[in-house]
Amino acid sequence: MNLLKSRTMNATLDLRDWLARARLAGVPFIPAEECPVELDLREEPGGPGLEELSAWTERRTKGLADEVGGAVWRWNLCAPWELKAAVSHPGLPVRVPWPKDAMGDERFRAILSEARAAGLLTLTTLVRPWIEAAEVAGLPVELRVFVSGTGASVTSYHTTRPLGDEWLPHAERAAASALKLRPWVPAVVDFSADFLVTEAGETLLLEGGPPCCYGADPCLLEPDGPFGDGRIVLG
Ligand SMILES: Nc1ncnc2c1ncn2[C@@H]1O[C@H](COP(=O)(O)OP(=O)(O)O)[C@@H](O)[C@H]1O
Numbered sequence: 001m002n003l004l005k006s007r008t009m010n011a012t013l014d015l016r017d018w019l020a021r022a023r024l025a026g027v028p029f030i031p032a033e034e035c036p037v038e039l040d041l042r043e044e045p046g047g048p049g050l051e052e053l054s055a056w057t058e059r060r061t062k063g064l065a066d067e068v069g070g071a072v073w074r075w076n077l078c079a080p081w082e083l084k085a086a087v088s089h090p091g092l093p094v095r096v097p098w099p100k101d102a103m104g105d106e107r108f109r110a111i112l113s114e115a116r117a118a119g120l121l122t123l124t125t126l127v128r129p130w131i132e133a134a135e136v137a138g139l140p141v142e143l144r145v146f147v148s149g150t151g152a153s154v155t156s157y158h159t160t161r162p163l164g165d166e167w168l169p170h171a172e173r174a175a176a177s178a179l180k181l182r183p184w185v186p187a188v189v190d191f192s193a194d195f196l197v198t199e200a201g202e203t204l205l206l207e208g209g210p211p212c213c214y215g216a217d218p219c220l221l222e223p224d225g226p227f228g229d230g231r232i233v234l235g
């Protein structure tokens with residue numbers, strides 16, 4: 001196994017870690033409520049544990065949706081494929097299966113096996129309020145920041161839909177937030193951090209993840225880098 005990759009995965013995949021870092025760093029983020037049931041990643045998920053986790057997730061997602069007008073669940077490691085597909089295709093309804101029915105999701109299975117190989121121990125779900133994003137051409141405004149030892153670079157997340165220069169202040173804010181996270185991330189790790197720009201213009205951390213070439217798409221930046229050179233590419 002590639003040691004750097006395994007340490008990188010370990011330090012960068014779990015949403016719970018990213019939210020803890022955001023809290024410590026004072027970075028605004030989309031909150032999440034963690035399911036009290038944890039599945040052991042060393043075992044094949046299934047059985048009563050998965051049923052219980054799924055039931056909690058369904059109950060809490062519906063409860064939160066009633067309280068605040070909308071809610072969504074995701075694994076601690078990634079979102080279900082259906083959510084990713086819906087947000088990147090204007091007009092596609094968001095229909096996300098509950099965890100017990102989402103185990104067959106190929107994207108999830110691939111991430112799960114990498115996480116196991118990297119030594120992550122637990123699998124769970126988190127429930128988050130649905131935050132209305134600023135929209136351009138039917139797609140949410142989301143920004144991905146790559147942070148390396150030298151600094152940050154920012155790219156628009158949706159590569160098919162360019163953003164104008166009016167979004168530069170948000171990109172700069174996302175870069176500043178991502179750099180605030182750096183002291184809380186293990187020193188060995190370069191990382192990416194994704195931000196959602198809300199209808200009201202706030203820039204909120206969605207999640208963090210691995211650096212380029214370890215699973216994070218470079219989006220509009222050149223895959224060969226450089227990363228962390230202060231560049232902002234929006235279209
Ligand atoms: N709470 C939320 N409010 C609004 N949009 C969300 C929320 N959570 C996720 N999304 C949308 O779903 C996409 C995928 O969710 P994300 O948590 O980033 O999962 P992944 O790690 O699999 O990329 C995000 O890029 C965003 O467009």
Ligand SMILES: [Mg+2]
Binds near residue numbers: 194206207
């Ligand atoms: Mg994401």
